[in-house]
Amino acid sequence: MPSYRAAIVGTGGIAAGHVEALRAHADRVELVAITDVDADRATAFARDWTVPAVYNDLASLLEAQKPDLVHLCTPPSTHAPLAEQCLRAGVNVLVEKPPTLSLAELDTLAAVSGETGAQMATVFQHRFGAGAIRLRNLMASGELGRSLLASCHTLWYRDDDYYQVPWRGRWETEGGGPTMGHGIHQFDLLLSILGPWQRVIAMTARRARPVQTEDVSTALVEFADGTLATVVNSVVSPRQVSALRFDFEHATVELDHLYGYTDDDWTITAAPGHEELARRWPAASTPARSGHADQIAALLDTLDAGQPLPVGLAETRQTMEFIAALYASAATGAPVQRGEITPDHPFAAHMNGHR
Template structure:
């Protein structure tokens, strides 16, 4: 009797990384660790010094300063965009038009109008767009997600989310940082966006948001301190705090549900990693949770976990690990928070085309 034929092993997906700043992290933590899944062929950056340093470090065969040159390369499957935020929209649109699969750093774009345009463009394109939220990956957060998905957590009650990081003059010496025109926002958008994504991923959509922002740490245009109060669609309440003036850097989430309370690790740049505290409210709930976690499979952290899940989705043509819907939910909250801080009023979600900030949350942004 002949043995069943095994499925032939697929070739690694060819990748071009655009922007060698944060792009280096995508390579070091993701593509370089997953060489059976991805083949990094090209890097693109305006700095010849960065091209040489990153290219030599990871033995990248092709290096260019031209984004258009990358798009013309017929053998590249994936274009991974890690450029400053205001470049994301035109570059993602161009990569889609060139028939590429697209990965793009946060914030994906600068308005709800732009993300709705991307959603429409994706329906006509050969490739798909994966926004980047690498903090979703790690054992602790993934265990919490499983417990909630199985309905074992029960009714959500309350959440507190802290993003306490440190950014000073050296960080803001980069010309595009610290300005609404080029960075699009401050602590809420560029830094706390990760923890806020985790909150909504675990606790659902936001119904209403109120916020206050201030610039107290640095001499910059955007905010570096913020507080916010949310009402979730479930009725749960959440408080958000963010600062770039914390001598000890932490990211912390505490989520209280009917049957369990989750407390994240304090790791500022890997809050999804263990140890997460999973504290059941009763022995019965504890037993159900323990059973649900039997045989839990290790989930790599950050970009390794994200890119491994991305490759699996590409191979199966299944749902991407982060979707345009996820990115829109994140930017909808950002829009509400900035509008609330500007007007001093609570802002209801969802936000549609009729909202004054649909065309952009930046001060003076032109309505769509």
């Protein structure tokens, strides 16, 4: 029998990906229940995916099922209160991006987690793909030499109709524009590979979409080891791509994909004298695509071992602090240092600084 019981809150489009990820590990975890504010949609979802139980609200689900893990697949503004409800019930929770609307909300959840012992993790699945793991291993071995330069471009296209969904494109309900809701997966991968960021200089703009937030953003980032990187996020780019590039002393490693990568999406170009590095990459290739199932596997491993969940609150905060710093720099025109956004800083409580 599976060791763990999982439940899903919210049955919108992303919930199907969570069901598929759980089914990929059906020998280890079982989806036992769902809930949604739309009862008809929840019933239809349960029928389509053969989920055994449907509840009218999260409280009823937690009381009746006592799951080991709850997946939050709801709109961003609901993440903090629903996650807190799970944590106070002593239940671990996995939250879709963006995990909260602000650093302040995230810090509140960290405090609750500290009180109850229940854990929260964020869905940043690209960290767990085979290519990202291979790159980290090559870096750790020292074979690539020092990191020098990087770029991370999330150039996507969302038309005006996309923003007819009431919560999209609004500070109070989405927390930001493509920086918060689209590019976050790619630059989280960037941060997970390059380590602590040190300083951000940024600009944002609303160029085309009918939104309150930005629809494009750019940032220059300095990392603790001296690496410089550019980060671009867009929802106005007809030729869509998610592209990352890492220039090391001995090789350039690149990733071009859209919503999930395989080994075929990675390339490595060796510097003269280091040609053996180019042969290392395809030798261990895998056809698997990065996705939720990779992170679920890592999460289940940590539950088995009694260890902290991967991409827990501390790791999540590094990415969320980067977002807050980007918005603060864009609003003020000044560089923002890591650690500068303290709890009393205007951009800690709101990603637009209540402007």
